[in-house]
Amino acid sequence: MSQFDNISPLDYRYYSEEFKKYLSEEARIAYQSRVEVALAKALAAEGICSAKIAKEIEDASKKVTAQEVYEGEKKTRHDIRALVNSIRDKVSDEAKPFVHLTSTSYDIVDTSNALRYKEATEELVLLVLRELEKTLIEIALREKGTIQIGRTHGQHAEPITFGFAVAGYVSRLGNRIKQIETAKDALVGKFSGAVGAYNASSLLVKDAKKFEERIMTELGLGVSPSSTQIVEPEPTTDLMHAFVSAFGILANFSDDMRNLQRSEIAEVGEAFEKNQVGSSTMPHKRNPINFENVKSFYKEFMPRMFTVYLDQISEHQRDLTNSASQRFIPEIMAGLVSSAKRLNKVCSKMVVDKENMERNFMVSSASIVAEPLYILLAFHGHPDAHETVKQLTLRADKEGTPLMKIVDGEADLKPYLAKFSAEQKGIIADPKKYIGLAEKKTELLCNQWKKELGL
């Protein structure tokens, strides 16, 4: 089967070698085998089978391939039974009864998925998100003093710096990294049998909960507090929420960058590679295709959360209507990793056009002053400063005169203006000074997150 016979874009187009170890079907089965091994070790520790048998099972489990399990499933029509048979086929008759003993399928499936998601989160998702965070911190610190017009409603508002704008994303992404870590650490496995009451294991061991703990400890996982046949869905739901809400931040950042790349704004740009074609018919185009791609991935993967929520409902001690749908969960991780890596790459080489930022800023420099003016007038006692300045602004607009020129001509305002301090006058005269704490806060946030995440 050629890669291009695949129908999922994740397999034919956005595949990445590093996905294989965690997100592929081969990986899924390898993690299930790891849980069977942990079970065998626990059986030995309880004295139910010998250490030698446990070792036999361990060696056999490591040799299991997805290929053979799928072959076996054609006969059994049951995937975990096929896995068990695969292991059994590789051990002595003596060891055979102890493979999977006391276990129900979902002891294996849910525990192995928790383990897989945990390791994939640590070794894949968090890794790339931390890389991206680092890149954003670098940009924010580098551009902490780069003046930019702040925009609300797509309209020029008040001054910020470009570094400050990026620092907001540093903080939001940092917060999501913490959220993902918390959710990942809350993943749990289970070994409570077919209906969650430890019916089977209680037949053989004295303390079935301790037996379950033993297996989870071996795997480095916590224990589900209230499993039925399956682990309660909330830990996975929380992790997916953490992923999807992190994706929202990547999408927001990408939208901002796409807009700053508009022809008329042109404050940032994706670096263009040699030989890259912007458009098949318009050779002059330089499109923000990477930022667009991230937004597009967000639109594809955010709605998957709906499936995750629907899978919270499983009737009684479980129905199977979450089985096929949960197989798609690794795709959410692949989508997020793919987008974060892409963003990191494009941000590392992002072009910041300071001249254009300055140009755009200057267009509004005359009107920016309206806000500090009104506040200072009010502060110095003017009873209706907001309305007064609004009217002057409208006049300035109409007459095409700078606001301050009109203000200077207003006799009524003189007494108030006279009370302005030197610093206050300075801001009114040069709106570039009206950046508040933009620079300081950029440093604060970046340093905080560097420390918090050890970057």
Add this chain to the structure above:
Amino acid sequence: MSQFDNISPLDYRYYSEEFKKYLSEEARIAYQSRVEVALAKALAAEGICSAKIAKEIEDASKKVTAQEVYEGEKKTRHDIRALVNSIRDKVSDEAKPFVHLTSTSYDIVDTSNALRYKEATEELVLLVLRELEKTLIEIALREKGTIQIGRTHGQHAEPITFGFAVAGYVSRLGNRIKQIETAKDALVGKFSGAVGAYNASSLLVKDAKKFEERIMTELGLGVSPSSTQIVEPEPTTDLMHAFVSAFGILANFSDDMRNLQRSEIAEVGEAFEKNQVGSSTMPHKRNPINFENVKSFYKEFMPRMFTVYLDQISEHQRDLTNSASQRFIPEIMAGLVSSAKRLNKVCSKMVVDKENMERNFMVSSASIVAEPLYILLAFHGHPDAHETVKQLTLRADKEGTPLMKIVDGEADLKPYLAKFSAEQKGIIADPKKYIGLAEKKTELLCNQWKKELGL
């Protein structure tokens, strides 16, 4: 790359050979090549290039492989430019300029997708849905007289027949088949260039709209009335809605069958294959795994509609935030086809347990009579029949006496009961007769849909 290195369940587990021709990446590129051929033919028809050149381009296009386009894209960073280069490499220098001439990438991409979705709908989706419809009709007609208790709120209500219950699905699915056909026929292509104003093609041909029509006619597609760089999203949105709402019906049917298969109800069953394992730990289980699987697919694919809706929004003459996300659209088709095929297979061999249907029906036979009794009492002039019967029902319940026995003891009701016709008395005496038009309507619906769909 092994199939089990894939991360999408559609590729490693639910893949079906027939998907390849329509839903794979190889197919995607083959359809794009077909559009390039149609363009070349139109250029020849307009006298812009020779028929020989068009033939050259046609021959070359048919040889293009996904593999080589992906190789080319690594250089150009632009998939359609890579496709064009692939074709150009295979034709004479004389023909080269005419490959892709006047076309923008999305003239190719959107037109080829419309064509691909149209043919996949006709040759894949509709085929399996019609097969399923046929199977449901067979069951409905076969079971048209099989008495079953109708259920509302999960409670026994009034009598129907099992065929009648299935006939409802025949009607609903038939309606969706028509809806899918309508939506499929409304798919359109476009050849209006980079911003939809026929700027490029108007350079070379007198009537650019006629030129566009020529290409679409060659492909058997309608023309987009108001394309920009892209076809307006509504035709695809409507088709996906038709798919997703058809999926809702499959899910509803599956839920019903799952519930009828509950241990306590046991009115239907999935046929169990030899060697099939019901549970890895409970050998006696016979689980409705196929109905559960369909419900699970529904939960995975229904929310994809959210992506489709979000993709309705593309800024100005288009942004690219719908590009990656639209690549996932064939997955919705794969999901629907997979579920419909599965349902068809399991329904073909579905076991209907008439004894259990009868047994369950009889449990409520005494109380069923409450409804016809109250209606007939009212009809024959009782001023407060509903309340009166309700009180008697509560008494019957409490005393454990059949309702009619209590009714017979009520002197007040005698005058009304005396007015009952023989047929009416018959129904009160034997609730199995109280099935209204269940049987007739089953026939009516089945025959109507057999005719309508030519089954």
Add this chain to the structure above:
Amino acid sequence: MSQFDNISPLDYRYYSEEFKKYLSEEARIAYQSRVEVALAKALAAEGICSAKIAKEIEDASKKVTAQEVYEGEKKTRHDIRALVNSIRDKVSDEAKPFVHLTSTSYDIVDTSNALRYKEATEELVLLVLRELEKTLIEIALREKGTIQIGRTHGQHAEPITFGFAVAGYVSRLGNRIKQIETAKDALVGKFSGAVGAYNASSLLVKDAKKFEERIMTELGLGVSPSSTQIVEPEPTTDLMHAFVSAFGILANFSDDMRNLQRSEIAEVGEAFEKNQVGSSTMPHKRNPINFENVKSFYKEFMPRMFTVYLDQISEHQRDLTNSASQRFIPEIMAGLVSSAKRLNKVCSKMVVDKENMERNFMVSSASIVAEPLYILLAFHGHPDAHETVKQLTLRADKEGTPLMKIVDGEADLKPYLAKFSAEQKGIIADPKKYIGLAEKKTELLCNQWKKELGL
């Protein structure tokens, strides 16, 4: 209860008097009463009750108020039984038995909702959408020749006219109006009793399907082909899809206008009312608040479609899990109507800044020519026109020289340029001429939709 004690923004903030007649609870109950009247008339027509009794029921039904039904429900705990009691209380003892006779609650609920949604769609939704369509047609025709740079990826692409851009929305919205009409006409009622098998009505009438038709004809509704206790959900689902996908177009248009209103682009503007405050702190701001509001409503109401999809599933002859959720459906209509009215209002007074359109266009006039140049070079035989022009464009960019100046200096290109026709040379010299069919197609689309919708 004050309006501001309400918690839904639709009730305390976005309420509109015209909603009351269709979307309020008072309306809901009035429509239910109308169905009870139609039933009484049909009973009379069948000779089951007298015309006089039917008239009594009609008169009584018209007097029912929501207030009294809610009072009654406190006792019965059943809303339709309370409605029935309300009517019964107003008629003679002789008439009492015939109120609601043979009917199950959902014969009333679903039929009245179909009727209500149909009339609300006709008299509310379609009315405002048609008004908006008319306004868009006016703008498109008025601005059909107003040159604008077409934008893809937020980047300047090739020329269009502003009218052409709007005409695309005329076409898409027109198409949705037709879709809504189709879906609205497909709404159906039902009178098939508690499990859909006409059990009850078959007790009293010879042809229960004809009886049902009689009621629907009285109401001007079609008949559900396959009701259970409830009408099959697909007709409502289709109507909601038509609404939600129309909403997507309003959102797309609003996004475009928001972006054209950006400070740097400033091609359109919302008219600003006297006394209106742009910002509580920045008196100079003029924000696209109406377009933003429409986008915000879209984000609120589009996801409601998922409730509609989930409500496709009702177990067996129905469960009640769609009852409360369906009560929220009128909100979708209120949201759409509110947004369409808002858009219509703001568009009626929308300011189009032709100077800024021209200014923005001219910024890219030099590079626009790249596309026609490459196509004409190819057409006149250049074997590698796309790549050649791309390289020259990059040089033009680098050197800050107009592309055509560089082209004129290229000896290799001379022979091809010499073949250009006068018209072709004209386009290369003046990119404003490179608008293809923009103007013609604007006229075509507007005229077509004016005719189609009788505007």
Add this chain to the structure above:
Amino acid sequence: MSQFDNISPLDYRYYSEEFKKYLSEEARIAYQSRVEVALAKALAAEGICSAKIAKEIEDASKKVTAQEVYEGEKKTRHDIRALVNSIRDKVSDEAKPFVHLTSTSYDIVDTSNALRYKEATEELVLLVLRELEKTLIEIALREKGTIQIGRTHGQHAEPITFGFAVAGYVSRLGNRIKQIETAKDALVGKFSGAVGAYNASSLLVKDAKKFEERIMTELGLGVSPSSTQIVEPEPTTDLMHAFVSAFGILANFSDDMRNLQRSEIAEVGEAFEKNQVGSSTMPHKRNPINFENVKSFYKEFMPRMFTVYLDQISEHQRDLTNSASQRFIPEIMAGLVSSAKRLNKVCSKMVVDKENMERNFMVSSASIVAEPLYILLAFHGHPDAHETVKQLTLRADKEGTPLMKIVDGEADLKPYLAKFSAEQKGIIADPKKYIGLAEKKTELLCNQWKKELGL
């Protein structure tokens, strides 16, 4: 305006008096006034205005009504400016300039919403969820020994107790209560001005971040780490996720109870009130309408999460496309509170039918034994226990003989059976003993959550 003129079911049908204080528009404006008061106090603390002026503003703010703000908004077209004017109108000229001074609208809006959601969560949502938790604990402990057949796939599986089944929900709901608490405590306000850089406040105070902290401390809120014009959306997003995922648990529990209430199962029942009508046409029905209502609310409110996710994206320093949509957030809280209260009420009076639980259990008692049998056979050395027992089960089924009778006849199994301990034999003989830790774990979970939540 009558309550029945409303169009939202939350206002005309599911309204609850206690909503008013937090979720109504009146409440929204009252909370905004509280934030204006906190600002005035901070201005006084910084020495910008006198304490007397702050007191004047406080007194005025407390008198503001929604009615007057809405009147004012008709003029200003800006809600917060109208609020500010309302306060200004009530204070001396001297105080007027200090109302709202340095504040941008969203300093007020977002801070007041954070405060409102926090208090509504504490005093409304958590209150009812804790009540429900308490009720579930009572049921679980009361029924900890009530034998019930565990069900997977809707099929009888292995034994549990009904209390154990409920205890799983105790644990899951307890976990969500903690999650909601965590999310609630993470809500933050902001006072960083129009673009988040403290531009305005820095004009007047030395340390604008300290100034912001002062205001938040006064309100008992944390400070947003990275606000722009608005608070970053993640804290609200997390809270809504916590709500929606709690809703999923209520829905799951309701589905279970609905199913246990099926006519054929009949293990639990909603208590039926005197005069309550089960069906308008079927007087004998007792429907699980409250559990159905909760599921229906879930279907309505869970998809609202997608609005919340979409609102994570706000361009640059903010666009306003989240303004209208966020007004609907209190509806999610109203929906959750309404459902939790309903569940609590119905559970408090829930009827558990132990006889039917026993009856249903006994139906499968013969086959339940298959699992412990196969495990014990394997444990005692049988090399192929699972397959062997499966075959015997199929035979038992076919012949209608109890499994153990067949087992006893199998000579091959004798040696293994002989090794069974007395306790093991006891379980095989009486499947009611095969409940593992069901009872113990019920106690464990209930006691843990009682302690954890102080119930």
